[in-house]
Amino acid sequence: MLPVQKFLDFNHHQQLFVTGNRILLAVSGGKDSVLMLHFFKACGIDVGVAHCNFKLRKDEAQRDEHFVKTLAQSLNLPFYVTHFDTKKYAEDHKISTQMAARALRYSWFEEIRTTHGYDYIALAQHQNDTIETVLINLIRGTGISGLHGILPKRDKLIRPLLFLTRTEINHLVDENNISFVEDSSNASTDYVRNKLRLEVIPHLQNINPNLEHTFAKNSSRFADVERFLNVQVQKIANEIVLEKADGTYISIDEIKILDPQKLLLFELLKPYGFLETVVEEIIEALNKQSGIKFFSASHQATINRDYLIISKINTEEHLHKSIHINDDEFEYNGHSFLLQFTDELKFEADKNKIFVDSSALQFPLIIRNWQNGDRFIPLGMRGFKKISDFFIDEKVPLHIKSNVPILVNGNGEIIWIVGMRQDNRYKLSQSTKKVAIFELKIK
Structure with a gap:
């Protein structure tokens, strides 16, 4: 038997949805999402099933899609499926495959929700997912919002399994003979989340056997702190912020x-x-x-x-422009530029030209105004330097530095402070086979 009342009590306490709402369930075919589907079905709630095929695991991806489709049909539920070229999207947007999959699925879920009249999108994350998320945030650096991890409800996304641990989910699936499919990538430690789950968290559980409960309590406390902070910030804003x-x-x-x-x-x-x-x-x-x-x-x-x-900022074009590999000439903020490629390994000492190893470029590039916080490695140096400090050292007047164009690689790294200094990471080397030449045309 499924603990349906516990499921409903959690929903009521967290105010995830109300009677009469239609819920779109994100179902991958794994234990967590299939169990979530059975909970909703047992409660008689009006649901639909959405499945994403990211084309990342070939035969497994087709197996998962067939399993979820068959499951939805057996329960007489609406079924929605889409196919993504996830790797191409990741390459085009210069992001990781995981980030690409996340962006693609959330956008599609919302499209299905609005098109077919669902009130919320349900995701099958549980307490152990919260632990992993908090640890990832701490490792990468985070504010208060990163300490509470995954919230039960945010906008149209709800997470009705956050009252369960992974162990409890495994037990319920076994006890109720629920069929599911296993994602083989879950056993790989190539991903940060998997590495934490398989190698780090078990050690933490040896120290604290009630780790999930502890994190759930801490997450609730930090969520309360965030709400308190937001209230205080709004009070301060009401007192000192003036809209004109x-x-x-x-x-x-x-x-x-x-x-x-x-x-x-x-x-x-x-x-x-x-x-x-x-x-x-x-x-x-x-x-x-x-x-x-x-x-x-x-x-x-x-x-x-x-x-x-x-x-x-009203003129986005003035502060931000994309440069593509075929743009042999381009304009930005009153400046004209040339871009050419050559197999000849050459270099000229000209402040209005830079010679870059083209293999390091990730198009589209960006040319934009300088922003506070920008930093680069000046040509000939090893360490990073804030561009604001570079401007001070070079005695660049305020009215000039605000308009100095900055050429930025597709990965976010700065290539050139135009007319002043190239980044050392993009200099030519003995292994350079093709040279990209950027030239600021002087009128």
């Missing part, structure tokens, strides 16, 4: 007395997309001259006498 026709004004005097300053200013600026490193530089610049600008992808922050002024 030309932008958002925040008193510099009020910023200076925030405590803790970096945390609260970061939270105030987070809706505008400013990174933590940029917030640190804003704080450092509060006592400097007016006119200093800081950029996020969508906004700029300007120190202007008594206020930090946040304004939306």
Whole structure:
């Protein structure tokens, strides 16, 4: 027997859905998602089944699709399936295969949800998934939101199995003779999540046999802390943030007395997309001259006498342009550029030209304005240097540095501070077979 009442109690406590809602279930065919499907079916809830074939495991992927389709048909449930060229998407967008799969499936789930009238999308993540997520966030660096891990509900996504551990799921599947398919990649330690699950977490469980329960309690506490912080930040915003026709004004005097300053200013600026490193530089610049600008992808922050002024960037083309491999000529912000390729291994000492090992380039490239937090390895050096510090060392005036174009590789690394210095990672070497030449045309 399935613990249906425990399932319903968790749903009620977390307010995941209400009677009459239609739920789209993301079903891979593995233990977790198949068990979730049986829970919903046992409760008589109106559901549909969605399955993604990522074309990553050849015969296994076809097996999984057939299994889920047959299961949905046997239960007389609507079945939706799609096929993704995941590897191509990952290559085109210069991201990992896992990130590509995540982006593709969530976009498709939402499309099916809206098109077919479902209220929520249910994902079969459980307590052990939360442990893995928190550990990954801690390893990579995280804020408070990363410490609470996976939330039971976020927008239209619900996770109704978060009351169960992996051991409990295994027991329920065995006890109820539930059929499923096994993903062979789950046994591979090539992925960070698998490595944590197979090699790290068992050691933690030896130290604390109730690890899942402990993490669940901690996650709940951190979620409460995040909610409390959001309330406090909103109170502060109501007091010190002033909305005007030309932008958002925040008193510099009020910023200076925030405590803790970096945390609260970061939270105030987070809706505008400013990174933590940029917030640190804003704080450092509060006592400097007016006119200093800081950029996020969508906004700029300007120190202007008594206020930090946040304004939306209206001309995206002015600050961001894609460069493709066939763009032998391109324009950006009043500058003209040439791009050519040659098999001749050559180099010229010209500040308006750079000679790059073309095998290191990942197209499309980006040319954009300088942003606070940018860093590179100056040609001839080994260590990183902030571009803001480079500008200071080179005595570049404020009104000029704000308009210096920056050439960026598809992987996010800076290639060239145009007209000033190339990045050392992109210099020619004895192994270079093809040279890309970028030239700033002087009018």
